[in-house]
Amino acid sequence: MELRRLQLTHYRNYPALDLAVGAGLHVFSGANAQGKTNLLEAVYLTAVGKSPRTSQEGELIAWDAELARVTAEYASARRGAITVEVALGRRGAGGTSAQKRIRVNDTARGQAELAGVAPVVLFLVDDLEIIRGEPARRRAFLDTDLSAMSRTYGWALRQYTRVVEQRNRLLKGMRDGEADPAELEPWNAQLVSFGARVLEVRARFVADLNAVSGETYAGLTASAQAMTITYRCDWGDPEAEETTRDAFTARLDAAVREMAGEELRRGSSLVGPHRDDLTILVDGKDVRQFGSQGEQRTAALALRVSEFSLLQRLFAEPPILLLDDILSELDRTRRAALLAHLAPLAQVILTTTDVDALGLPPHTDVHLYHVADGTVAPLTA
Ligand SMILES: Nc1ncnc2c1ncn2[C@@H]1O[C@H](COP(=O)(O)OP(=O)(O)OP(=O)(O)O)[C@@H](O)[C@H]1O
Ligand SMILES: [Mg+2]
Incomplete structure (x- = not known):
């Protein structure tokens, strides 16, 4: 499974974004509060139908807007091209709840019907x-x-x-x-x-x-x-x-x-x-009870990587891996080992505040982007 294109309109701090992505490892770097997690959240929203961070969906709409839209174009090795669109309309002025409409390949669907449409595995710092x-x-x-x-x-x-x-x-x-x-x-x-x-x-x-x-x-x-x-x-x-x-x-x-x-x-x-x-x-x-912080972190990672293996078997293709700033807590060796392990398995989309500290694996298909104030600019590696 691969994400090919992501379009955002009035989504969180993104007034408008049109991003093309392909296979490989995609690294979104930037300072705090620029929109890195918002980007992964938007992908997750189209894959699972809800935000991993909040159940108050009005929060996803840009503060100065009434309507937000996220469109993701996926390519599945088995099922071909799949477009998922999520539109959110604010309920009441300044309200935190929203009305949500989901369309898969231009057909209206309920949130539960997204199950298995675009399998992703999301790694969050909070997984600890x-x-x-x-x-x-x-x-x-x-x-x-x-x-x-x-x-x-x-x-x-x-x-x-x-x-x-x-x-x-x-x-x-x-x-x-x-x-x-x-x-x-x-x-x-x-x-x-x-x-x-x-x-x-x-x-x-x-x-x-x-x-x-x-x-x-x-x-x-x-x-x-x-x-x-x-x-x-x-x-x-x-x-x-x-x-x-x-x-x-x-x-x-x-x-x-x-x-x-x-x-x-x-x-x-x-x-x-x-x-x-x-x-x-x-x-x-x-x-x-007895694990050190590092052991607990590694156990949380192992759960997600195991989840990846199961999903891969279930859907007969690798799910997309979304990693939100989870590498910063690991030492350099574990960071490099994890990336070297994951990068060849699937399309990986990850965020970080510090690209240099990542220890990017050599010979991988790496694409770098800079995220600043709700904009994304490709960087040359
Ligand atoms: N509905 C919204 N409208 C406009 N801006 C929003 C909205 N919701 C959140 N934001 C802003 O989006 C910004 C970026 O958030 P995000 O969580 O993506 O940052 P980040 O780049 O992941 O930062 P960090 O490195 O600290 O994790 C925040 O400054 C937040 O105030
Ligand atoms: Mg973040």
């Missing part, structure tokens, strides 16, 4: 929080990735989230003597049914990630250290190993019954994928 942050951060990692890969996952997750919200409201009502316990049974059935769908896909994805992440981590560190990722549910039978939808259905069903009293007391749903987490071990130790 996937390793270090709360369990919700790791669930969000799984959910964002899986929703971008599969429409049916996105659908099951939305249904499941709605069921948990409704069920929590009902449990609180029952606890306070305001709701009838007989109303709970249909919500239990839905929790089990949508929950098992979500669990089955997450467990398979984590097993697939795990199959490649060990080697990836060792490759990034040039060591024999292994990284292992496991999906963890602390409810129901902790010995259970089967990860089919039927097995999760039976396990959820039993756990919902077993926890009925406690759920009522607490007025909250205590069983299901909204309670789960990932355990990430490096060399047998939990990297969240």
Whole structure:
């Protein structure tokens, strides 16, 4: 998959941009606050349908405009030319919400329908929080990735989230003597049914990630250290190993019954994928608790590189790699090793404040650009 052309109109600090790109490694450099991340955000918006930074889509429209437009032309080795256009219109003067219209090859599409249209993997400085942050951060990692890969996952997750919200409201009502316990049974059935769908896909994805992440981590560190990722549910039978939808259905069903009293007391749903987490071990130790900053950073990178391998297999072509300033924290050797590893694999679009510090790999197809105040100018390498 390759991005061939990106056009922005009134997008963040870009009044107008028309940028042609080809294969290879594309480096966008510039001082802080010039529009480097905005550029990657715009590409991601056309690939995934939403910003990785904000859910307030009015923020994406230039402050002095009412309408923003992003058009990306992609070339897929298997599916040919694909044009994705996202138009955003501000709701109310100065509003932070926006109306969004998405068109793929000139046909209107919903956000969920973008799944798999233009596969990308985005590396952010903030990815460190996937390793270090709360369990919700790791669930969000799984959910964002899986929703971008599969429409049916996105659908099951939305249904499941709605069921948990409704069920929590009902449990609180029952606890306070305001709701009838007989109303709970249909919500239990839905929790089990949508929950098992979500669990089955997450467990398979984590097993697939795990199959490649060990080697990836060792490759990034040039060591024999292994990284292992496991999906963890602390409810129901902790010995259970089967990860089919039927097995999760039976396990959820039993756990919902077993926890009925406690759920009522607490007025909250205590069983299901909204309670789960990932355990990430490096060399047998939990990297969240015991890893150094550098090890945690490398684990986060290894997750993204593993994601790349999975997407490549799933779509039978390499996804586009978007790297937002993630190299600055690595030492020179690791920086060079990462770039040398990634550059031959796919089209890479990366941002940096300091080109000289990158350690660009020799003999690669490198294209340099300078970003200043919402403009992009090609530089000769
Ligand atoms: N809706 C908007 N309209 C106009 N300008 C905006 C809008 N949203 C953000 N900006 C501006 O865009 C500028 C560039 O943001 P961006 O995050 O792309 O910078 P960057 O080049 O990645 O910087 P850094 O190196 O600090 O990460 C910021 O100065 C911000 O104020
Ligand atoms: Mg930035």
